Amino acid sequence: MTRNEIQEKRMRGYFIQAASEILRSEGMRALSVRNIADRAGYSYATLYNYFKDVRELIFECVKVFMDEARTMIETERSKVAPGLPGIRRAAETYAMFFVQYPGVFNIFFTEKPNEIAGAQPTLALIYSFLDEICASDWKQIEESGSLPKAVISSKKDSLRFSLAGILLLYLNRRMAPDYSAFKKMLNKELDNILSM
Amino acid sequence: MTRNEIQEKRMRGYFIQAASEILRSEGMRALSVRNIADRAGYSYATLYNYFKDVRELIFECVKVFMDEARTMIETERSKVAPGLPGIRRAAETYAMFFVQYPGVFNIFFTEKPNEIAGAQPTLALIYSFLDEICASDWKQIEESGSLPKAVISSKKDSLRFSLAGILLLYLNRRMAPDYSAFKKMLNKELDNILSM
DNA sequence: CCTAAATTATTAACAATGTTAATATAATGA
DNA sequence: TCATTATATTAACATTGTTAATAATTTAGG
Numbered sequence: 498m499t500r501n502e503i504q505e506k507r508m509r510g511y512f513i514q515a516a517s518e519i520l521r522s523e524g525m526r527a528l529s530v531r532n533i534a535d536r537a538g539y540s541y542a543t544l545y546n547y548f549k550d551v552r553e554l555i556f557e558c559v560k561v562f563m564d565e566a567r568t569m570i571e572t573e574r575s576k577v578a579p580g581l582p583g584i585r586r587a588a589e590t591y592a593m594f595f596v597q598y599p600g601v602f603n604i605f606f607t608e609k610p611n612e613i614a615g616a617q618p619t620l621a622l623i624y625s626f627l628d629e630i631c632a633s634d635w636k637q638i639e640e641s642g643s644l645p646k647a648v649i650s651s652k653k654d655s656l657r658f659s660l661a662g663i664l665l666l667y668l669n670r671r672m673a674p675d676y677s678a679f680k681k682m683l684n685k686e687l688d689n690i691l692s693m
Numbered sequence: 694m695t696r697n698e699i700q701e702k703r704m705r706g707y708f709i710q711a712a713s714e715i716l717r718s719e720g721m722r723a724l725s726v727r728n729i730a731d732r733a734g735y736s737y738a739t740l741y742n743y744f745k746d747v748r749e750l751i752f753e754c755v756k757v758f759m760d761e762a763r764t765m766i767e768t769e770r771s772k773v774a775p776g777l778p779g780i781r782r783a784a785e786t787y788a789m790f791f792v793q794y795p796g797v798f799n800i801f802f803t804e805k806p807n808e809i810a811g812a813q814p815t816l817a818l819i820y821s822f823l824d825e826i827c828a829s830d831w832k833q834i835e836e837s838g839s840l841p842k843a844v845i846s847s848k849k850d851s852l853r854f855s856l857a858g859i860l861l862l863y864l865n866r867r868m869a870p871d872y873s874a875f876k877k878m879l880n881k882e883l884d885n886i887l888s889m
Numbered sequence: 890c891c892t893a894a895a896t897t898a899t900t901a902a903c904a905a906t907g908t909t910a911a912t913a914t915a916a917t918g919a
Numbered sequence: 920t921c922a923t924t925a926t927a928t929t930a931a932c933a934t935t936g937t938t939a940a941t942a943a944t945t946t947a948g949g
Contacts, residue, residue: 501896526805530936540899542938551936606861607803609722624867651885658882659851662858665802671820686854689847697925726907736928738909747907 509547509557511537517558524600525608528555555604556616562601563622566594570630580641583634584656585691591627592660592683596676599668606661627660628653655690705743705753707733713754720796721804724751751800752812758797759818762790766826776837779830780852781887787823788856788879792872795864802857823856824849851886 515536519528530551534541548554573590574583595602605623628635639649663686666672667679674682711732715724726747730737744750769786770779791798801819824831835845859882862868863875870878 529934531934541936542900543898545937546897603803606867607799607865609865620867621869624862624869651881654878654882655851655855655885658855658858658862660858661861662854662856665857665861666820666854669803669805671802671816673817673820682850685847686850689851725905727905737907738929739927741908742926 505547511539512544512547512554513557513561516554517561520555520558520562520600520604521598525603555608556619559604559619559623562598562605563626566591566601566626567630569594570627574630574634580634580637581691584631585687587627587631587634588656588660588687588691589683592664595664595668596679602664602668606665624657627657652690656687659686659690701743707735708740708743708750709753709757712750713757716751716754716758716796716800717794721799751804752815755800755815755819758794758801759822762787762797762822763826765790766823770826770830776830776833777887780827781883783823783827783830784852784856784883784887785879788860791860791864792875798860798864802861820853823853848886852883855882855886 512533516528516533518536519532528551530544531541533551533554534544537544544551544554548557570587570590574587577583577586595605635649635653638644639646644652663679663683667674672679708729712724712729714732715728724747726740727737729747729750730740733740740747740750744753766783766786770783773779773782791801831845831849834840835842840848859875859879863870868875
């Protein structure tokens with residue numbers, strides 16, 4: 498990595514840091530180019546020397562959040578036994594992460610992707626995010642032979658869709674319940690899917 | 694209804710019509726106050742004589758779309774036997790409606806509600822939308838005694854969450870598959886939930 | 890060490906957005 | 920027909936993302 502590349506990476510980091518701070522605390526609505534640049538200590542136009550447009554910057558933030566979520570989920574997952582309990586704990590933590598950062602959920606699942614190279618792979622990563630973290634758990638269940646492959650695959654899908662759906666409805670207030678009612682619902686749903 | 698109320702309703706109708714046409718064909722992104730007013734044949738400021746703000750107008754469009762979806766779903770539902778087949782057909786049509794109008798899905802499920810009176814009830818209506826249409830079907834299943842109440846309630850929830858989730862992932866391109874692959878997935882998921 | 894060239898940052902400017910205030914037009918009633 | 924009221928329109932403002940024109944800074948070469 499040449500000196501210039503180091504500097505460039507650093508500059509990008511400043512803007513990414515600033516943007517993700519805003520997204521975390523105030524959400525997508527409060528984000529603006531001038532906003533980000535202010536917090537990073539630069540003028541708004543400077544941002545365009547390091548990012549094609551604001552969407553590229555936002556997708557960089559997505560990567561940051563994904564790393565953060567992955568760490569959080571893996572930490573929790575490692576506290577319980579591999580296999581079914583691991584998946585269960587991972588799913589719960591996955592949900593809790595988004596409850597903590599509702600703005601991040603919307604960026605992950607509802608923001609329109611742009612045409613920059615590398616956006617589509619990131620989206621695919623979001624889709625299979627939980628599966629990857631739980632890969633070893635699913636593998637263990639498969640190898641135990643207690644469930645046919647097709648059923649396992651179905652359960653993976655169900656988990657994906659249900660989690661996305663319940664979070665969508667709860668975080669965007671299409672669902673009346675408060676947090677504790679939501680959590681009860683989530684647990685019931687996880688019971689349904691992960692009962693084997 | 695006084696003469697003025699008739700006129701006012703008519704004017705609101707023009708704007709609602711214009712806005713929903715844009716939403717249907719070009720989606721939320723293309724919607725703007727000037728855009729709507731142009732198509733309605735008025736100046737942009739005139740809109741504010743009939744709506745508090747553009748969000749109120751959008752929520753009026755939501756109601757229009759809900760009526761439309763309800764009609765479509767009920768028509769399809771009536772083509773099959775009551776009970777399980779009715780629910781199945783209704784769920785499929787529900788999904789297809791949003792596939793046809795992806796912008797409407799985002800307004801229904803991801804748009805931030807505003808503080809206008811009447812918004813929260815509309816949101817609750819979205820949440821229980823499919824349940825209401827299928828109320829008689831669910832009732833029949835319950836009365837047949839083939840399933841415990843608790844299981845029925847679980848299945849309702851699962852259906853809600855899974856549909857929301859799979860549509861979210863498909864319509865916002867977090868899922869790679871094309872339309873036919875999506876439909877296969879949807880059917881598999883419905884099989885899972887509605888197998889009794 | 891000083892100047893020329895290249896790099897990087899900033900200000901100015903544009904078009905588009907939602908919204909409000911000031912003004913013009915139309916409808917109504919005496 | 921004229922005064923009043925209701926309704927529509929234009930002007931204006933503050934924000935938004937983005938680009939072009941400048942200003943400041945860093946780098947290279949003598």
